[in-house]
Amino acid sequence: MPTGRSYLASNGVSIEPPTAAKYGSHWWLWAHDVDDVVKRDWEVCRKMKLYVFLPSARALGVLALKSHLALDCQVQGIDLGRGDQLAPEYLALNPNSKMPTLEDEGFVLWESNAILFYMAARRSETGLWPSDLRGQADVLRWLAWESAHWDAESCGMVSYEKASKAVLGRGPPDPAFIARGEQNFARFAAVLDTALRSKTWLIGDRLTIADFSIGQLVPSAERMGLPVGKFAAIVRWYNQLAALPAWQEALVTRQEAMTAWLSQRDSFRGTA
Ligand SMILES: N[C@@H](CCC(=O)N[C@@H](CS)C(=O)NCC(=O)O)C(=O)O
Numbered sequence: 001m002p003t004g005r006s007y008l009a010s011n012g013v014s015i016e017p018p019t020a021a022k023y024g025s026h027w028w029l030w031a032h033d034v035d036d037v038v039k040r041d042w043e044v045c046r047k048m049k050l051y052v053f054l055p056s057a058r059a060l061g062v063l064a065l066k067s068h069l070a071l072d073c074q075v076q077g078i079d080l081g082r083g084d085q086l087a088p089e090y091l092a093l094n095p096n097s098k099m100p101t102l103e104d105e106g107f108v109l110w111e112s113n114a115i116l117f118y119m120a121a122r123r124s125e126t127g128l129w130p131s132d133l134r135g136q137a138d139v140l141r142w143l144a145w146e147s148a149h150w151d152a153e154s155c156g157m158v159s160y161e162k163a164s165k166a167v168l169g170r171g172p173p174d175p176a177f178i179a180r181g182e183q184n185f186a187r188f189a190a191v192l193d194t195a196l197r198s199k200t201w202l203i204g205d206r207l208t209i210a211d212f213s214i215g216q217l218v219p220s221a222e223r224m225g226l227p228v229g230k231f232a233a234i235v236r237w238y239n240q241l242a243a244l245p246a247w248q249e250a251l252v253t254r255q256e257a258m259t260a261w262l263s264q265r266d267s268f269r270g271t272a
Pocket residue numbers: 056058080085097098099100110111112113147164168
């Protein structure tokens with residue numbers, strides 16, 4: 001609701017919205033007083049905004065969840081190869097100079113698992129963030145496991161060495177880190193596989209954000225040569241996740257973005 005702060009329309013005109021006191025719950029009447037451009041801009045301004053490098057694995061889960069929940073959320077692409085994450089305006093949002101970052105009417109959130117939680121909790125009726133204590137604890141267990149082990153010590157470690165370093169211009173892959181990531185993958189993929197043998201989804205028969213969080217690294221793990229196919233329960237579970245229309249849509253978006261990014265980079269380097 002516009003409550004007194006001025007609003008800069010796309011045509012450069014500064015508008016003082018009415019205060020809540022003046023229009024009360026009928027604040028939207030004010031919108032009828034302004035032209036269409038301003039109305040449209042006001043809607044954009046009220047939307048959530050998600051900053052992502054679309055080709056990245058960590059963009060996949062948040063993009064898929066956004067579509068799955070039909071959230072009104074603007075996607076703002078950033079280019080990690082060009083260093084957008086180091087721009088002062090971006091650093092003011094995310095001092096880690098990493099993506100994804102979510103902005104919602106002045107509230108800024110980073111860490112993909114926190115973003116998944118925030119989105120799912122806004123649509124509590126979907127149950128993607130469970131309402132019962134044990135369900136919540138179970139999801140939190142898997143989100144923590146994803147951050148600490150699946151991402152940082154295995155899938156993420158290998159893909160950082162094999163792919164991200166090249167994107168970010170951070171030198172050649174380090175074989176020692178790749179070997180350690182591969183060893184860790186064998187250990188943690190076995191844990192995940194065992195957990196999934198007796199269940200449809202990670203916490204039982206309910207789809208939750210734990211599935212979105214852990215599933216998002218599976219396609220890049222395969223691309224990085226990690227032996228996902230050896231783990232039958234992971235393959236069965238991931239195929240089920242990938243069959244969700246929102247997941248399909250996010251995969252296509254990501255693939256198109258990756259192709260475009262690679263051809264732009266190659267033509268910039270004169271190798272296309
Ligand atoms: N734990 C973080 C990890 C985020 C992350 O590592 N993002 C990478 C994506 S490739 C990034 O933005 N890297 C940019 C950089 O390190 O400069 C999350 O889940 O959001």
